[in-house]
Amino acid sequence: MKSYMMTLAAAAMACSAAAQGLHQEVEVEREITPTESEATRYNLLPEVMLPPVTPVTLTLSDRAVTAPVRPAFSHLSPVASTKGIGTDDYAGYFRAGIFPLFNADASAGYRILNTDRTRLSAWLQYTGHVYRRDFPVESGERAYWRDHSVAGGADIHQTIGRKGVLDAGAAYAYDRYNLFNRSLADGDLTTFPQWVHRFNADATYTVGSEAFAFQAGLHFDRFSFGLRHFVPAREHVYRMNLGANIATGDSSRFCLGVDGVLVHRSVHRDASSRGLITLRPIYEFFNGESKFTGHIGLSASASINDGTVFSIAPDVMLGWNPSSYFGLELRARGGAETNTLSQLYEQSPYMYSGRAYGHSNVPYDFGATVVVGPVRGAYLKIAGGYARATDWLMPDLSLSPEGHGVAYRESTVRGWNYKATLGWKHRYFNIEGSYAMAPSSLKGGYYLWRDRARRVAEAKLEIFPIKRLTIGAGFQIRQGRAIYDFSGEEVQRVALGNAASLSAMIRFEATRALTIWASGDNLLNYSYVYLGDRPAQGATGLVGIALKF
Numbered sequence: 001m002k003s004y005m006m007t008l009a010a011a012a013m014a015c016s017a018a019a020q021g022l023h024q025e026v027e028v029e030r031e032i033t034p035t036e037s038e039a040t041r042y043n044l045l046p047e048v049m050l051p052p053v054t055p056v057t058l059t060l061s062d063r064a065v066t067a068p069v070r071p072a073f074s075h076l077s078p079v080a081s082t083k084g085i086g087t088d089d090y091a092g093y094f095r096a097g098i099f100p101l102f103n104a105d106a107s108a109g110y111r112i113l114n115t116d117r118t119r120l121s122a123w124l125q126y127t128g129h130v131y132r133r134d135f136p137v138e139s140g141e142r143a144y145w146r147d148h149s150v151a152g153g154a155d156i157h158q159t160i161g162r163k164g165v166l167d168a169g170a171a172y173a174y175d176r177y178n179l180f181n182r183s184l185a186d187g188d189l190t191t192f193p194q195w196v197h198r199f200n201a202d203a204t205y206t207v208g209s210e211a212f213a214f215q216a217g218l219h220f221d222r223f224s225f226g227l228r229h230f231v232p233a234r235e236h237v238y239r240m241n242l243g244a245n246i247a248t249g250d251s252s253r254f255c256l257g258v259d260g261v262l263v264h265r266s267v268h269r270d271a272s273s274r275g276l277i278t279l280r281p282i283y284e285f286f287n288g289e290s291k292f293t294g295h296i297g298l299s300a301s302a303s304i305n306d307g308t309v310f311s312i313a314p315d316v317m318l319g320w321n322p323s324s325y326f327g328l329e330l331r332a333r334g335g336a337e338t339n340t341l342s343q344l345y346e347q348s349p350y351m352y353s354g355r356a357y358g359h360s361n362v363p364y365d366f367g368a369t370v371v372v373g374p375v376r377g378a379y380l381k382i383a384g385g386y387a388r389a390t391d392w393l394m395p396d397l398s399l400s401p402e403g404h405g406v407a408y409r410e411s412t413v414r415g416w417n418y419k420a421t422l423g424w425k426h427r428y429f430n431i432e433g434s435y436a437m438a439p440s441s442l443k444g445g446y447y448l449w450r451d452r453a454r455r456v457a458e459a460k461l462e463i464f465p466i467k468r469l470t471i472g473a474g475f476q477i478r479q480g481r482a483i484y485d486f487s488g489e490e491v492q493r494v495a496l497g498n499a500a501s502l503s504a505m506i507r508f509e510a511t512r513a514l515t516i517w518a519s520g521d522n523l524l525n526y527s528y529v530y531l532g533d534r535p536a537q538g539a540t541g542l543v544g545i546a547l548k549f
Contacts, residue, residue, distance in 0.1 A: 094546070177350070196223070196349075222236050231269055252283065252284060257279070279300045327371040332367075339357045362388070387447055421433070461473050461474070469506075522536065525539040
C-alpha cells in the first residue's frame with residue numbers, strides 16, 4: 001500500500017537527492033508501482049497491491065546506490081495524492097472497486113491548477129472491509145471484522161523566482177476498526193470499536209543550482225486514538241529540516257543536514273515531551289573512469305528528555321559499476337529513530353492505544369549487494385548484511401490486554417540477513433522470485449522484520465499477451481513468525497504461524513481514459529493473524545474501473 005501523506009525530506013535527503021546525478025546505473029530495470037519499491041522495508045503482512053489509475057512506473061534499476069523508502073501504506077491507510085493523477089493530459093481521475101461480503105475501494109482526485117509555475121491537486125479516498133473470521137484464540141466462535149478509512153488532502157507545487165520551489169500539502173484521515181476482548185463476567189469474547197484521527201501538514205522550500213543548493217522544511221503531524229470509556233494515547237509531532245550542499249569539484253560535493261523533532265504526547269492524561277536533533281555531514285564523490293561512486297559521512301544525534309543523550313552512526317557507501325553487467329555496493333549506515341505513533345501505525349494499524357514510545361538507535365547496519373546482468377533480460381541480485389539496533393521496538397505479548405492490539409518493548413536486536421533475487425524481463429512477460437533469511441530469537445534477528453520471521457519467499461509474474469492487457473500473479477510467505485511474552489519469570493516465545501497469500505490481477509486498458517481491472521487476494525483462503533491478534537481476511541478480491549478525465 002502506499003503513503004497517503006507527504007513526509008518532509010530529512011535534511012540528509014536533500015543531500016541524497018542532489019547526489020543522484022553522481023550515480024552510475026546498471027541497466028537492470030523492473031517496472032513496478034511506487035508502492036512495491038524494492039528499496040521499501042519488508043511488508044509485515046502479505047497484501048495485494050492494486051493497480052494504479054495511471055500505469056505510472058518507476059525506473060528502479062538494480063544499481064550500486066540504494067536508499068530506504070517509507071513502508072507501503074497498510075490496507076487501512078489512504079493513497080497518496082500524487083499516486084492517482086498521472087502526468088498526461090487528464091486533470092482528474094476516478095477509481096472504484098467492490099466485492100462481497102463487503103470490500104470496497106473508491107478514490108478520486110483532480111488537478112485544479114497545472115501551469116508551468118503552479119500545480120495544485122486535491123484527492124479523496126474511501127477503503128472498507130467487512131468479513132467473518134474466527135477469533136484468533138480458542139473459542140469456536142466467529143465474528144464480523146470491520147475496517148473503514150476515509151481520507152482527503154491537497155498539495156501544491158509552486159515555483160518561486162528563477163530557482164526556488166515550494167512544495168506544501170495537508171491531509172486528514174479517519175480510520176475505524178474493531179478489536180476484541182474477553183468478558184470478565186462469563187469469559188465470552190466480544191468485539192469493540194477503536195478509531196484513529198490523523199492530520200498532517202508540511203512545507204518544503206528548495207532553492208539553488210548544481211554548485212550550491214539549500215532546503216528548509218517544516219512538518220506537523222497529529223495522531224490521536226479514540227476509544228469509548230478510555231483516554232488513549234495522542235501525539236503532536238513538530239519537525240524542522242535544514243540542508244545544504246556545495247560542489248567541491250567536478251565530481252564531488254559536501255552536504256550538511258540538520259533535522260530537529262519535538263514530540264508532545266499524552267497517555268491517560270499524563271503529558272510529556274521529548275526531542276531529537278540529528279546532524280548529518282556527508283562528502284560525496286564520483287569517478288567516471290574507474291566507475292566508482294559513493295559518499296562518506298555520519299549521523300550524530302542528541303536526544304532531549306528521552307534516554308541516551310548522544311549517539312553516532314556511520315553513513316558510508318561505495319559503489320563500483322565496471323560494466324552494465326555487473327554492480328557492487330558496500331554500505332554502512334545507522335542512526336536514531338523517533339518512533340512516533342504514526343510511524344508505528346504504518347507497520348501495523350492494530351495497535352494498543354494505551355502506550356507511546358521513545359526513540360531507538362541503530363549503531364550500525366552493514367550491507368553488501370552484488371548485481372549480475374541483465375544477460376538477455378535475466379539478472380541476479382544477492383544482498384546480505386549484519387545490523388545491530390538498540391532500544392528497538394519489538395512486539396511484546398504482555399504489554400497489552402488480550403485482543404487490544406500490538407504493543408512494543410524496547411529490545412536489542414542483532415544478526416545477519418540475506419536475500420537472493422532472480423528475475424527475467426521479456427517482451428511478453430516479467431518474472432521474479434526472491435528468498436530472504438534472518439535469525440529469529442529473543443536477541444537475534446533482522447530489526448526491520450518486527451514479526452521476527454525466519455524466511456520470506458516471494459514470486460511475481462506479469463504477462464502481456466496483447467498490447468493493452470496485463471495479467472499478473474504473486475505469492476508471498478513469511479515463515480517462523482513469533483512474538484515474545486515477558487510476563488512470567490522466563491521469557492516465552494509464542495509462535496504466530498506462517499503468513500501466506502496468493503494474489504492475482506488482470507488489467508485491460510479499454511481506452512486511453514478507461515481501464516477495467518480485477519484483483520484477488522489470499523486466493524488459497526490461508527488463515528493467519530496480523531500483529532495485534534487480528535485475523536486476516538480469507539479469499540477476497542475487487543472488481544472495478546479506473547477513469548481519467
